[in-house]
Amino acid sequence: MIIAFDDTDSRNTGMCTTYLGALLFEELQQYGKITNEPLLIRLNPTIPYKTRGNAAVALQIETERPEEVISHVIERVEDFAQFQDENTNPGVVFIHAGQVESCREELANFFLETVRQVITIDRAKEIISRNKLEARGYKNGRGLIGALAASGAALAEKWDYTYELLAYRQPENWGTLRRVDDESVWKADNATYPETWDNVDMSNNLVVCVPHSVDPVLYGIRGKNKAAIRETADTIEGENTERTLLYRTNQGTDMHLIPASFIEDLQDLHSYTIQLKVTSIPHTIEGGHTFFQSTDERGNTIDCAAFEPTKNFRELVRKLIPEDIVVLSGSVKEGTFNIExxxxxxxxxxxxxxxxxxxxxxxxxxxxxxxQGYRCRNCKTTASELEMVEIPRELEIGIYEVPPCARRHLSMPLIRRDKDGYIHPSR
Known part of the structure; x- marks a missing residue:
């Protein structure tokens, strides 16, 4: 059986869908055997009504007591979901063993769609109804979209993935200031980078694996090597944790990026990779946001932005000049390309x-x-005109990224890419 759920948390009052996943990962083992790794699936990062990180969770279990499993999951969702928040609309989907093959292809495709596209609640409900899936949607049922997507990830045969180990706080500490020793985080990062990444931001001297929101997460360690991830977690010192869980995830994969050829193909609330020509000198407005214009081969124009949270990345953008050719990766919102x-x-x-x-x-x-032209005072030589000289550019051909403090969950850090051709992998 596949069990998937989404949209139980809140920006304002906390909780975390992954915490519910960790809790159920332990509790459901009384009904059978948890199979495969728990999944943490990030969806389209531009969706405006997401609760926080736009993450859904899926678990898989072999059980002869499916009704008890369903009852237990629903009870826990109703216990922990932040229903008082108008933006929290939980959804839970159950796929029984006999239904797997009949819906595998459709849900695997739906998984990719939810990472890249804008999906309606009605579309999710229609898929659930047509496939006769057991599901529970609360309030407007928006969480059914993420629950179906996480189910699709469990059914998809192959997709790029990384891991994240999430450590959760003791419940009595939720909402209080986190106690993590920063020096131990730097030590852990030095020992395991690049097998783990985004623990720290060296250029901005920040620890970034420890969140600042009111959710139960103490820290999250990302990487591809499970042993290195666990070594990092073992090295970090701080308050006692209640539990930890290692998720397989689509984080750090660039799965959200859609290849595009022309600006007319770009839509708001979607993310793309597109080659453009810079057509204006970058300028910075009040608040620190930096903008420039670019055009495609058809002469269409779009505003491009490196917003203030990208910090030192803006210094790079400010060195661009008209006629530079660039490939931009990022999202489109209100007609502006937000560069990642x-x-x-x-x-x-x-x-x-x-x-x-x-x-x-x-x-x-x-x-x-x-x-009267120009004259050398020493040699008395003369010239009639100014001369044109080339000014060295303070840029190199290559790939650049925003610093870890500004990186989206889905964005692939350059350290994961082939080392030929990238510049300044950020830590």
């Missing part, structure tokens, strides 16, 4: 007019007077 990664494909030559150089002594000539 930037690949520089071609740098335009930058030049300026300066006083001519004396061919004899190599020094710069001075003006000889209005409309």
């Amino acid at each position: 990664k930037l690949e520089i494909k071609k740098l335009e030559t930058k030049s300026e007019l300066v006083n001519p150089t004396c061919s004899s002594c190599g020094k710069k000539m001075k003006s000889a007077g209005k409309n």
Whole structure:
């Protein structure tokens, strides 16, 4: 049986869908055997009505007591879901063993759609009804979308994945200031990077694996190597945890990015990778957001942005000039492209007019007077015009990323990519 659920948490009052997953991972073993790894699935990161990280959870169990499993899961969802928040709309889906093959392809495709597209609640309900799946939706039932997506991830035969170990606080500490020793986090990161990543942000001197919201998570360790992840967790010192769970996840995979060729293909609330030509000098507005314009091969134009939370990444963006060719990865919102990664494909030559150089002594000539050209005071050589010289660019061809403190869950850190061609992997 596959059990999947979503939308139990709240931005304001806390909880975390992954915590409910960790709780059920332990409790459901009284009814049978948990099979495969628990799944943490991140959905389209641009959805405006997401509760927080837009994550759904799926568990798989071999059991001869399915009705008891269903009853237990529903009871726990109703116990922990933050129903008082108007944006919390839980959904739970159960797929019995005999239903797996008949809905595998549709739900596997739906999984990818929910990571990239905007899905309606009615669409999710229609799929549930047509496949005769057992499900429970609360309030408007939006959580059914994520629950179906997580089910699809469990059914999909192959997709890129990483891991995240989540450590949860003792319930009496929820909502209080987290007690984690920062030095131990830096020590752990030094020992396991790049097998783990996004524990710290070196360029901004920040610990980033410890959240600041009111949810039960104490810290989350991301990586591809399970042994390194556990070593990191064992090294971190701080308050006692209630439980931990290692999830397999689509985080750090760029699964949300849709390849695009033209600006006219871009839609709000979707994420893309697209090659463009810079057409304006970047400018920074009050608040620290940096903007520039780019065009595609058809001459269509879009505003591109590196927002203030991307910190030092904006310094890179400010060095772009018109005619640079770039590949942008990021999301579109209100017609603006929000950059997550930037690949520089071609740098335009930058030049300026300066006083001519004396061919004899190599020094710069001075003006000889209005409309009289230029003259070297030492050698008496002359020139009639200014000369054009190339100015070195403070950029290199390659791929750049926002720092860890600004990275979205789904964005693939460059350390996961082939080392040829990337620049400055951020820690």
